[in-house]
Amino acid sequence: MSESTPSPGLPRRLLTDPEMVAACAERDFALIFQLAKRKCGFHPSRVARACELTPSRVGEVMKGRPKITNMTVIERIADGLRIPGRMLGLADRSWEPSPIPRRDPTPVVEPARTPLPVVDSRSGSDLDNILAIAAGTRVTPNVLRSLQASIEDYWRRDDQHGGEALRPAVIGQLRYVTGIMRDTADPNYRRSLHGIAAELARLTGWTYFDARQYNTAQGYFTESLRLAREIDDRPFIANVLACLSLQSTYQDRAQDAITLALAAQDSARLVGGTPRLLAMLSMREAFGHASAHDQASTHRAITEAQQHFERIREGDDDPAWVEYFDRTKLTVDTGIALGQLGDATAAEPLIAEALRAEPTTNLRGRAFHSFWLARTQLQQRQVELACATATEAADLAAVIESPRVVAHLQEFRHLLRPYRANASVATLADRITSAAG
Incomplete structure (x- = not known):
C-alpha cells in the first residue's frame, strides 16, 4: 500500500523513525501519540477511534498521565495504529503479513496480588460456616436465584440504612459462596458463582468504604476484580474500578481517581458497554476532575455523561447493578x-x-x-x-x-x-x- 493511499494505521516512514522505534521499545505512549500527531496528523480523536479509547484518555496520556501498562490496552493500540508487535514487545499481530524473527520481549513483571481479606472459614464456627458444611456443595438454578435475590436485598438495605450493620451478613455469604465454588465442577455454575462472589466482595468493600476503612475496602475491591477477571466480566471490572475511583476522590487522590475512571471506561468499551454504564463511568471521571479543580475537564466529562445518557433506549442490556443510575x-x-x-x-x-x-x-x-x-x-x-x-x-x-x-x-x-x-x-x-x- 502506498503512503498516498488512506491507511488504517501509522505509515512506514514513522514506524522506522528512530525516535518512534525508541518510544515503542520503552512503551512510551505519550511520545508515541505525540509523534503520531506531530509527524502524521493523527489527532487525539483519530487515535481514540483507532484504539477504542476516549479522546480525553488519549489527551491525558499525551500529557504523561496516566501511563498505559494494561496489556489489553497495549494490544489495542498496536492493532489500531498497526504498530508491529515486536516493536512493543508483543507477539506478532494477526494482521502482520508474515512472522519476523524477533528478540525475546522484555519480561513483564506481574504486580503482587493483594491478599484475600476474607476471614478463613476454618477459624470460625459461625452459622454460615456450619450451614455450608452441612449443606454440602450441591448447586441448582434455584440456589443461584436465591443468592442473586439476597444481593438485590443487600443493595436496597445498603441504600436505605448504610452498610455497617449489613457487613457481617455479606461477608458470611461471601465465605459460603467461595466454599461452594471450591467443590463445584460444572462450568456453567462456576461462572455464575464467580459473578455472585465478585459482587459480594465488591459489596463488602463498599461497606468498608462507607465506614471510611479504606485499606480494608481496597483489599475486598481487589479480590472482586480478581474474581471478575477470572470469568472475563469486563463490565463488572469497570464497576469495581469505578468504586475504587470514587474512593480515591475521598482520599484526595484526584489523579488516581481519574486514572481509575478512565481504565473503567476502557474495560467497558471492550465489550460495547451500554450507554447507562458509560454515563455512570463518565460521571466518576467528572468527580475526579472536580476534585482536582479542573474546570474544563469536569465540564467535558459531564457533557460526555449526558450524551451517553441520552442514548439509553428501552431494551438495553444493562447489568442489574447499574440500573440505579x-x-x-x-x-x-x-x-x-x-x-x-x-x-x-x-x-x-x-x-x-x-x-x-x-x-x-x-x-x-x-x-x-x-x-x-x-x-x-x-x-x-x-x-x-x-x-x-x-x-x-x-x-x-x-x-x-x-x-x-x-x-x-x-x-x-x-x-x-x-x-x-x-x-x-x-x-x-x-x-x-x-x-x-
Whole structure:
C-alpha cells in the first residue's frame, strides 16, 4: 500500500523513525501519540477511534498521565495504529503479513496480588460456616436465584440504612459462596458463582468504604476484580474500578481517581458497554476532575455523561447493578461535581431537583445530597437556609449507619466557623456533634 493511499494505521516512514522505534521499545505512549500527531496528523480523536479509547484518555496520556501498562490496552493500540508487535514487545499481530524473527520481549513483571481479606472459614464456627458444611456443595438454578435475590436485598438495605450493620451478613455469604465454588465442577455454575462472589466482595468493600476503612475496602475491591477477571466480566471490572475511583476522590487522590475512571471506561468499551454504564463511568471521571479543580475537564466529562445518557433506549442490556443510575442520579451527580468546583449557582437547583425526585426510602442518599445542597447554599451565603438543610442531613444521619455521612457533616461544621455567632449555626453545630457521637 502506498503512503498516498488512506491507511488504517501509522505509515512506514514513522514506524522506522528512530525516535518512534525508541518510544515503542520503552512503551512510551505519550511520545508515541505525540509523534503520531506531530509527524502524521493523527489527532487525539483519530487515535481514540483507532484504539477504542476516549479522546480525553488519549489527551491525558499525551500529557504523561496516566501511563498505559494494561496489556489489553497495549494490544489495542498496536492493532489500531498497526504498530508491529515486536516493536512493543508483543507477539506478532494477526494482521502482520508474515512472522519476523524477533528478540525475546522484555519480561513483564506481574504486580503482587493483594491478599484475600476474607476471614478463613476454618477459624470460625459461625452459622454460615456450619450451614455450608452441612449443606454440602450441591448447586441448582434455584440456589443461584436465591443468592442473586439476597444481593438485590443487600443493595436496597445498603441504600436505605448504610452498610455497617449489613457487613457481617455479606461477608458470611461471601465465605459460603467461595466454599461452594471450591467443590463445584460444572462450568456453567462456576461462572455464575464467580459473578455472585465478585459482587459480594465488591459489596463488602463498599461497606468498608462507607465506614471510611479504606485499606480494608481496597483489599475486598481487589479480590472482586480478581474474581471478575477470572470469568472475563469486563463490565463488572469497570464497576469495581469505578468504586475504587470514587474512593480515591475521598482520599484526595484526584489523579488516581481519574486514572481509575478512565481504565473503567476502557474495560467497558471492550465489550460495547451500554450507554447507562458509560454515563455512570463518565460521571466518576467528572468527580475526579472536580476534585482536582479542573474546570474544563469536569465540564467535558459531564457533557460526555449526558450524551451517553441520552442514548439509553428501552431494551438495553444493562447489568442489574447499574440500573440505579437513572436521570435523578445523573442530575444530582452533576450538581455535586459542579458544587465541588465551587459553581454553587449552577449546582444548587440540580441537587434540589434531585432531592425532590429521590425516593424517600433512600435515607443515606438523601443525607448525602442534603449535605451537598447545604454546602452550595452556604457558598452563596444563605446561612439560615443552609443550616435548615444540613439539619435534615443530621436527622437522617442519626438513623443510618454511615461514617461517611457523619464525616461530611463534620466537614460542614468546620465550614460554619466564620458564622459561629449565628444562633442557628450554634444549634446546628451541637446537633452535628450529637450525630457524630
